[in-house]
Amino acid sequence: MANSKSAYSSPGKIGKFHTHIIVVWVDNEAGVLARVVGLFSGRGYNIESLAVAEIDPKLNISRITIVTTGTPQVIEQIKLQLKKLVPVHKVADFKREDRNVIFKEMALFKVVGNNSKRKKALNACKKYNAVILDKTNKSCVIQITALRREIDLTAKNLKKYGLVSVSRTGAVAMTRGSEIFK
Amino acid sequence: MSKLYSGADIVFKCLEDQEVEFIFGYPGGAVLPIYDELKNHSSIKHILARHEQGAGHAAEGYARSSGKPGVLVVTSGPGATNAVTALTDAYMDSVPLVCISGQVPTHLIGTDAFQECDTTGITRPCTKHNWLVKDIKNLGKTIHKAFEVATTGRPGPVLVDIPKDVQFQKASYTKFKKQKKLNGKVHNQFSQKDIDELIKLMSKASKPIFYTGGGVINSGPKASELLRELVNTTGFPITTTLQGLGSYPGEDSHFLGMLGMHGSYEANNAMHDCDLMINIGARFDDRITGKIDEFSPNSKKVHIDIDPSSINKNVKVDLPIVGDVAEVIGSTIKTIKKTKPDFAKSNKQKISKWWEKIQKWRSVKSFEFVNSTETIKPQYAVQRLYELTKNKDTYITTEVGQHQMWAAQHYKFDKPNRWMTSGGLGTMGYGLPAAVGVQVAHPKKLVIDIAGEASVLMTMQEMSTAVQYSLPIKIFILNNEYMGMVRQWQELLHEKNYSESYTAALPDFVKLAEAYGCVGIRAKTPDELDDKIIEMINTDRPVIFDCMVDKEENCFPMIPSGKPHNEMLLGPKDQKEKKITEKGKTLV
Numbered sequence: 001m002a003n004s005k006s007a008y009s010s011p012g013k014i015g016k017f018h019t020h021i022i023v024v025w026v027d028n029e030a031g032v033l034a035r036v037v038g039l040f041s042g043r044g045y046n047i048e049s050l051a052v053a054e055i056d057p058k059l060n061i062s063r064i065t066i067v068t069t070g071t072p073q074v075i076e077q078i079k080l081q082l083k084k085l086v087p088v089h090k091v092a093d094f095k096r097e098d099r100n101v102i103f104k105e106m107a108l109f110k111v112v113g114n115n116s117k118r119k120k121a122l123n124a125c126k127k128y129n130a131v132i133l134d135k136t137n138k139s140c141v142i143q144i145t146a147l148r149r150e151i152d153l154t155a156k157n158l159k160k161y162g163l164v165s166v167s168r169t170g171a172v173a174m175t176r177g178s179e180i181f182k
Numbered sequence: 183m184s185k186l187y188s189g190a191d192i193v194f195k196c197l198e199d200q201e202v203e204f205i206f207g208y209p210g211g212a213v214l215p216i217y218d219e220l221k222n223h224s225s226i227k228h229i230l231a232r233h234e235q236g237a238g239h240a241a242e243g244y245a246r247s248s249g250k251p252g253v254l255v256v257t258s259g260p261g262a263t264n265a266v267t268a269l270t271d272a273y274m275d276s277v278p279l280v281c282i283s284g285q286v287p288t289h290l291i292g293t294d295a296f297q298e299c300d301t302t303g304i305t306r307p308c309t310k311h312n313w314l315v316k317d318i319k320n321l322g323k324t325i326h327k328a329f330e331v332a333t334t335g336r337p338g339p340v341l342v343d344i345p346k347d348v349q350f351q352k353a354s355y356t357k358f359k360k361q362k363k364l365n366g367k368v369h370n371q372f373s374q375k376d377i378d379e380l381i382k383l384m385s386k387a388s389k390p391i392f393y394t395g396g397g398v399i400n401s402g403p404k405a406s407e408l409l410r411e412l413v414n415t416t417g418f419p420i421t422t423t424l425q426g427l428g429s430y431p432g433e434d435s436h437f438l439g440m441l442g443m444h445g446s447y448e449a450n451n452a453m454h455d456c457d458l459m460i461n462i463g464a465r466f467d468d469r470i471t472g473k474i475d476e477f478s479p480n481s482k483k484v485h486i487d488i489d490p491s492s493i494n495k496n497v498k499v500d501l502p503i504v505g506d507v508a509e510v511i512g513s514t515i516k517t518i519k520k521t522k523p524d525f526a527k528s529n530k531q532k533i534s535k536w537w538e539k540i541q542k543w544r545s546v547k548s549f550e551f552v553n554s555t556e557t558i559k560p561q562y563a564v565q566r567l568y569e570l571t572k573n574k575d576t577y578i579t580t581e582v583g584q585h586q587m588w589a590a591q592h593y594k595f596d597k598p599n600r601w602m603t604s605g606g607l608g609t610m611g612y613g614l615p616a617a618v619g620v621q622v623a624h625p626k627k628l629v630i631d632i633a634g635e636a637s638v639l640m641t642m643q644e645m646s647t648a649v650q651y652s653l654p655i656k657i658f659i660l661n662n663e664y665m666g667m668v669r670q671w672q673e674l675l676h677e678k679n680y681s682e683s684y685t686a687a688l689p690d691f692v693k694l695a696e697a698y699g700c701v702g703i704r705a706k707t708p709d710e711l712d713d714k715i716i717e718m719i720n721t722d723r724p725v726i727f728d729c730m731v732d733k734e735e736n737c738f739p740m741i742p743s744g745k746p747h748n749e750m751l752l753g754p755k756d757q758k759e760k761k762i763t764e765k766g767k768t769l770v
Contacts, residue, residue: 031314081491084310085311
């Protein structure tokens with residue numbers, strides 16, 4: 001959070017920052033993402049990652065998953081401000097440490113190199129549900145799904161095996177068990 | 183098959199069903215079909231402004247003084263961008279506005295067409311919601327939805343952008359039945375438990391205070407009546423924010439005056455020292471709280487607000503109550519009457535020491551000033567204006583700056599909806615067009631814009647509107663030839679480096695009035711002031727009153743930058759003793 005110049009909101013005591021995953025159900029209409037993202041930028045909230053897609057074509061509902069950081073007070077404000085937007089149906093939020101929620105991100109890695117390097121690359125990805133989506137005799141594209149820091153680490157590892165391109169999504173989330181987000 | 187109407191016709195059908203009587207606007211290419219249709223709808227009168235910002239502020243003045251939503255119509259491109267200031271102003275001060283803007287035809291959207299701009303993109307952060315209507319079939323229900331969003335919950339501005347081709351296309355229209363009370367239970371999230379908790383806190387408190395704001399006024403006249411009853415029932419002191427003036431009678435003994443940066447000594451000290459603060463429809467704005475870490479350090483805080491996001495935004499509170507002010511106060515009074523019928527009596531002893539303390543602060547008389555026999559002191563001018571108009575149910579608007587604060591300090595209101603000022607956004611140039619809108623809503627009432635000469639020049643062109651519609655607004659300019667508040671801050675914080683705050687080459691306001699076809703009056707000395715004010719009141723035409731006041735008067739008391747409530751500057755003498763720190767200077 002940027003330091004405000006105003007005396008009347010000068011940040012005396014800043015609370016501890018937490019990482020939260022905020023899930024927003026919205027009408028899938030023109031400009032809805034701009035409203036949500038504009039609210040974050042306009043009020044100085046962070047967005048670490050963002051994932052959005054329509055989940056119910058019949059009801060025309062999209063689900064936006066936003067990873068953000070802030071003090072508990074800021075997180076509370078984010079939720080309340082989001083709820084005020086007209087196309088927003090409901091808002092849920094979770095701490096990243098929450099054991100009852102699954103978070104996943106997907107990444108695509110393009111590795112260019114000889115057979116042994118490609119094999120080593122694939123090996124390094126093994127524990128993250130690695131799938132080979134494309135291969136030639138000098139390259140391959142590997143897909144993994146994992147947590148943010150695991151993908152960070154894997155990408156770093158793959159450098160030495162000829163990683164030339166990375167593409168990754170924001171996090172999506174779902175509760176464990178039979179419960180659903182309220 | 184049902185009858186088909188053009189988009190432009192549907193716009194008016196909607197306005198008729200919403201019982202709109204006046205629209206404020208300015209025509210242009212992209213709204214021509216709507217203007218063409220105007221002649222067929224005699225129940226709706228169009229007020230032609232001279233600038234879209236003026237139309238917007240006039241709609242705000244209309245809305246705030248009447249309690250109905252204000253409607254403005256502007257064209258695409260510059261029409262829409264000119265309306266942005268008014269929309270933002272309405273957003274900050276929670277004024278219900280419905281803006282209908284024209285847009286280039288749908289097939290030209292995105293081509294940088296003539297007078298095209300991304301209106302919904304530009305106004306997204308300054309409206310509660312906005313719509314671009316690309317399909318004629320959605321037009322009717324969108325406009326009705328727009329009225330609903332603008333007027334329910336915490337009110338605010340909305341915008342409906344209608345491409346020109348949609349205004350020509352045809353569709354059927356289903357008549358809309360306006361629901362009597364939309365603002366009902368949906369927004370009331372409180373329970374009897376919250377009310378009981380509130381009353382428990384109230385009966386425990388020995389140093390309580392009510393801190394009320396614009397939410398009381400937005401909740402309707404009933405809320406102000408209930409607030410009076412609540413204060414009478416409890417015997418607690420009450421202070422209001424700038425926007426809350428009028429929600430409680432300004433001359434009542436329970437009223438401590440406005441609080442905040444230029445609020446009274448007793449109000450700010452009571453806020454600082456209280457043990458129970460009951461915020462009703464106010465939002466802990468930074469002009470109110472001062473230094474947030476030292477804001478009312480020892481109090482339990484209750485916050486009653488219809489907007490859940492207002493709660494715990496700036497100040498953490500102990501008891502949040504989400505609901506409509508009138509409903510919450512109503513249940514509170516009912517419960518007190520039922521469970522503690524002699525609350526005020528039993529409580530009197532408990533808070534008598536508190537009242538003694540408040541009387542001590544009161545005796546400081548922080549709004550006092552040194553009067554003069556030679557020059558008109560601006561505070562004196564407002565006082566005389568008040569004394570000479572207080573029996574007339576007067577409506578006051580203001581611009582922004584020193585004159586605004588003097589008006590708030592020295593003009594007393596005893597009814598809601600009589601005081602229209604730009605508080606949140608602080609828009610210079612608000613008062614004159616707002617007065618136009620107020621006069622439209624209340625044609626027989628006395629409407630005065632207490633103005634500064636710098637502010638009023640920003641929207642002076644709207645005098646033409648006042649003259650066109652024979653709106654006898656009174657523009658009472660406290661003319662000190664400075665941007666007074668800027669000059670004051672430069673004096674206090676920037677070693678009297680009056681950088682660009684002197685307004686050179688001012689027009690002769692009397693001649694300017696005559697040029698517009700209205701009446702100009704000038705007062706130069708305190709002796710002639712009363713007679714001139716009476717002359718102004720008795721003039722049945724628009725008046726520009728050039729009140730030449732002391733050029734270097736400062737607005738006190740003042741909480742300087744970076745200071746808490748109990749460290750106020752009271753006047754020029756006090757100021758030397760409490761030097762503003764280097765750090766304070768960098769703060770706004």
